[in-house]
Amino acid sequence: SQELEQSPQSLIVQEGKNLTINCTSSKTLYGLYWYKQKYGEGLIFLMMLQKGGEEKSHEKITAKLDEKKQQSSLHITASQPSHAGIYLCGAADRGSTLGRLYFGRGTQLTVWP
């Protein structure tokens, strides 16, 4: 199975600051998925990265995939209170085509005004 390590485990930033969350895999990544979870709610799909070097952006959130380093990073520019929540990375199991996703333990982000 795939093991994903996220860092940091928690992050507290002031509104307007930039931040980065990292996700490192124990195995080669064949697809990396970022989700956001707000307290008491389900996960919301943010972005999918499939190719080495790929970078995607959605509003102020940018995610990159470094296949060589078996790592992905999520960068938020000029953070806002609405960015607060738990960010989880998920990786596909290369040996499976069944949609099995392995998740990291999440990074809890707090943005204070």
Place this chain on the structure above:
Amino acid sequence: DTAVSQTPKYLVTQMGNDKSIKCEQNLGHDTMYWYKQDSKKFLKIMFSYNNKELIINETVPNRFSPKSPDKAHLNLHINSLELGDSAVYFCASSPGVGTYEQYFGPGTRLTVT
């Protein structure tokens, strides 16, 4: 309209009881999943169904039995509840097998006393 809905949202019960959690999706997806998120926020897949057929069955006690009456519904029945079953259970769906952009329900917080 809620895309993936779960009932109940909260469930408090005593050890040894049997309980069910229901999930419905109105997205027209073929594939549905059950995930368990423990107290340390670790999210792990339990089951997956594609068009009413079981396709993923992780190492889960056989006290847990999923049932899919049709492709829009996936229920989870738990027999002889134990303290360790306390967690948040998430239902999710995706367009088809092998698609990792999954849409999650709000979760059911199960507390076993």
